[in-house]
Amino acid sequence: MRIAVISDIHANLHALEAVLAAIDADRVDQIWCLGDLVGYGPRPNECVALVRERASLCLAGNHDLAVLGRLELEFFADEAGAAAAWTRTVLGADAATYLGSLEPSASVEGVTLAHGSPRDPIWEYVLTHAAADAAFAVSREPLILVGHSHVALALASAGSGVAGGKAPPGTEIELAVGRHLLNPGSVGQPRDGDPRAAWLVIDTTTHGARFRRTTYPIELTQAEMRERGLPEVLAERLAHGV
Numbered sequence: 666m667r668i669a670v671i672s673d674i675h676a677n678l679h680a681l682e683a684v685l686a687a688i689d690a691d692r693v694d695q696i697w698c699l700g701d702l703v704g705y706g707p708r709p710n711e712c713v714a715l716v717r718e719r720a721s722l723c724l725a726g727n728h729d730l731a732v733l734g735r736l737e738l739e740f741f742a743d744e745a746g747a748a749a750a751w752t753r754t755v756l757g758a759d760a761a762t763y764l765g766s767l768e769p770s771a772s773v774e775g776v777t778l779a780h781g782s783p784r785d786p787i788w789e790y791v792l793t794h795a796a797a798d799a800a801f802a803v804s805r806e807p808l809i810l811v812g813h814s815h816v817a818l819a820l821a822s823a824g825s826g827v828a829g830g831k832a833p834p835g836t837e838i839e840l841a842v843g844r845h846l847l848n849p850g851s852v853g854q855p856r857d858g859d860p861r862a863a864w865l866v867i868d869t870t871t872h873g874a875r876f877r878r879t880t881y882p883i884e885l886t887q888a889e890m891r892e893r894g895l896p897e898v899l900a901e902r903l904a905h906g907v
C-alpha cells in the first residue's frame with residue numbers, strides 16, 4: 666500500500682490542491698494528515714472540506730484546537746494568534762464539527778502518528794536528536810510520523826543514538842531496517858527554506874519512503890491573505906519558505 670502523508674496545511678488551498686493533484690498522479694492508496702488544517706491561511710473551510718473528503722486518517726494540530734477554542738490564543742505568537750482569531754470568525758459549522766472529532770495522536774499498523782511528538786502531541790517540536798531520542802523512547806512502533814515544525818526531516822534510531830536530519834526533495838529512506846521518525850514538512854507554510862509544498866509517500870510493500878515537493882501558485886494564496894487582512898508577514902514568508 667502506498668500512503669501519502671501530508672501535514673500543516675494551514676488553510677492554504679492552492680498548496681493543498683496542487684499536492685492532491687500530485688498525489689493523484691502518483692497512484693497513492695491512502696492519505697494521512699498530521700494536523701494543522703487551519704490557522705495562518707485564508708481558506709480554512711475549503712481546506713477542511715477537502716481533507717475530510719480525501720484523508721482516511723487525520724490528526725488535530727495546535728492551531729486546529731486553538732480555532733475551536735480548546736487552546737488559549739495567548740500561547741500563540743502575535744500574528745499566529747491574530748490569524749487564529751480571524752479563523753474563528755469564519756469557520757463554518759461543518760468544519761468545526763470535523764476538526765472537533767480529531768485527536769492529536771494515533772497509532773496504526775506499526776506507526777505512531779502525532780502532530781507534535783509522541784510525548785507531547787500538541788506542542789513539542791521534534792527538531793533535535795534529543796527530542797527524537799525521547800520520541801523513540803515513548804513510542805514502541807518502528808515508524809513515527811510527526812508534523813508541527815514545518816521542516817521535512819528523516820531521523821533514525823541508530824543503536825547508540827539518533828542519526829539523520831533535514832530531508833530535501835527526492836530523499837529516499839529504507840524503512841525495513843531500524844526505527845525511523847519522519848516529518849513530511851508543511852503543505853501550506855514550509856519553514857525549511859524551500860517554499861514549495863512538502864509531502865511524503867510511504868510504501869508499505871517495498872518499505873520505502875520518499876520526500877516530495879510540489880510547486881503551487883504562492884501569489885494566489887498571498888493575494889487571498891491580503892484581501893482578508895491577515896498579517897502581511899504571514900503572506901510574505903510563503904515566498905521564502907521560512
Ligand code: ZN
Nearest residue numbers: 673701726813
Ligand atoms: Zn503548523
